[in-house]
Amino acid sequence: MTEADHHDRELEELELELLLEAVYRRYGYDFRGYARASLRRRLWRRADLEGLRSLSGLQERVLHDPHCLERLLADLSINVTAMFRDPTFHQALRRDVFPELRTHPFVRVWVAGCSTGEEVMSIAIALHEEGMLDRSRIYATDMDADVLARARTGGFALEKVRDYTRNYLAAGGTDSFSGYYAVTGDQAVFDPDLLRTVVFAQHNLATDGSFNEFNLVICRNVLIYFGRDLQDRVLGLFDESLPRRGVLALGRKETLRGTAIEERYEPVVEAERIYRRS
Template identity: 50%
Template sequence: MDAIFDIELKLLLEGVYLRYQHDFRGYAVSSMRRRVQQAMDHFGCATISQLQEKVLHQPAVFAQMLQFFTVQVSEMFRDPSYFRALRETVVPVLKTYPSVKVWVAGCSSGEEVWSLAILLREEDLLSRTLIYATDINPDALRTAEAGIYPLDRIAQFSKNYRAAGGTGSLSDYYTSNLHDARFDRSLREHVVFADHSLATDTVFSEVHLISCRNVLIYFNRELQNRATALFHEALVRRGFLGLGAKESLRYTEQSAQFLELDRDERIYQRI
């Protein structure tokens, strides 16, 4: 049965690529198996073939499938030590440029984008910075752009903010009601949200910092190499790349093109 499951999985991913031009064929198989099984349970399908029929014939089902194909797990200032390292090691260099461009690749529902905007404002850098926030999931991008998060998540966000070296209070940056917290619209003025796929799209701008955290772990080796090649091409000379805590450039084709600036926080600098 496992062999048939994998055959059907390949057919589904090929069909999605041909029908919708979203390419998940280079994603790690073990992770994709779990996600597709969850989708089958959600849509009440006994086989992937049944799921494929729904996905290919009903675009609304495919839109829902993106929630399973992509991982939407994040929080503001997630892994606070990473943001502290950016503040202490990367930001002083960024301040030497007259203007700065930052790319948050795979921004999901936007928590990291808003975190970086707050950090850069506190460092008096946001006014001359443009942040590109990209993802392949349109629903996630809409959430990211709105900057509205459930109030019950704010306590953890605030704890992370303080641990990341925040210089004020996170409450300085949002207004709240009984249910939600809405982040300051003036932060949004420095962000461009856009659809972009690391699997199929090309470089769109030269940037000084790329933050792509907890995305590469879901790619196979070939797709990891494609993504890191895009990052190398996009970065200015001696630009910075930040990855997730369980990610590394060590086994990618681009490893020799980067200096490991902070091993613990997975921060690299383009040579």
Template identity: 90%
Template sequence: MTATDHDRELEGLELDLLLEAVYRRYGYDFRGYAQASLRRRLWRRADLEGLRSLSGLQERILHDPGCMERLLADLSINVTAMFRDPGFHRALRSDVLPELRTHPFVRVWVAGCATGEEVVSVAIALREEGMLDRTRIYATDMDADVLARARTGSFALEKVRDYTRNYISAGGTEAFSAYYAVAGERAVFDPELLRPVVFAQHNLATDGSFNEFNVVLCRNVLIYFGRDLQDRVLRLFDESLPRRGVLALGRKETLRGTAIEDRYEPVVEAERIYRRT
């Protein structure tokens, strides 16, 4: 075995022990995450903490909950935007909401909601379709800090110009500026949009199904998971959807080749929107 092979094997052992320590000490399970991305994020945290090994990071995390909080922020996937991928939101309006309009009550689960941009986007579409007052939106994430930010319904004002363009491209029917008020450097959205939203901590890697939903949105989250964890999460969503329930993934994600593929039909394949058959 070469020195490089030895170093790689040692790093792999340190990585496994670190993830096991995080799981057993704090209950967060990152053991099924895609290794390359995970390794980069862990080394970045080690560098920022002034540490020279993943074993050093493990010791720091076990004895310093503040370090764990900082690591959790590093590992949480918080890249998001309002009406991100406008084509998806346009398809949601044209191909999903019309059927749901016939239901007396609708439940939507936004899994991995991060700081809430997609939650507010969905709420706006539901209001414009006359459905928000009979919909309950469950917005979940494993990170309590990002959930706290999501509950505020406020976003950086500098991003609103891009969000406005996305909203128009997504088929918005009102003046986007009517939905928010400016407070300093923040755009604070109408609190009525979040009235039907339940925010809660939920870890896709370890937690189970908690309700039955008409729509489950989990977009651009599975790409960060390894194949076994992807399969686990997809089975979780499958358990949470009734017949004709809708599952929406990100554009780089698909049901093709998965264990639940044969139970779903594409609604809009290009936008990764599927319906349970």
């Protein structure tokens, strides 16, 4: 790397830090702890789409144009999801977690970073089939108001339903999947009763605190986008939200190994990153 390249990289890093600080101080969204490589790509993509040549230019536009902020939030939100994604994970929930949950008079589940609601619907269907939905409350949270609005509708693209059906069957589904939804145009709209016990709410894992005690916290494939300090902060938040024998479920590329809370948890199914507070 030449001296000029080094100077350019230092300047870009300064612009990036100032942009993130500006977004936090002006709007309260905190991306300062996100993994840098992915964040840099997303910020530059937004700058290019806005016709801007620098991150400083993006900072100015975001500060003066709330609509630009909304576009940026959509870029920074991680919305890759599917119903019954990783079927063996959902198998493990039914086999190794639900039997103990069934012994509780009431079950509280937190789906953190719920995106457009596919995982929420998957959990609701599984709880229904296990006879627990009527005495459960699912809290579905995300920092993005737009994806929460989509999640509330219970509608998903019809073209994806074939894959979702395959996942459902592989995950141990016991009913006819097609009985859960009606086709409306190009949407599969699921039975509203499945979301009757769901509370949708905005919650920013980077800045907001614990708001209840849960028997099961599910946060899959979110921590991988955070830097180590923010990961520790979020894991501490989940730890505060779980009682003894509460269950924490992460994504396959995420783990409690080497974290500050590791010693307080035992693996239920390590391969599926499901842990119980001991």
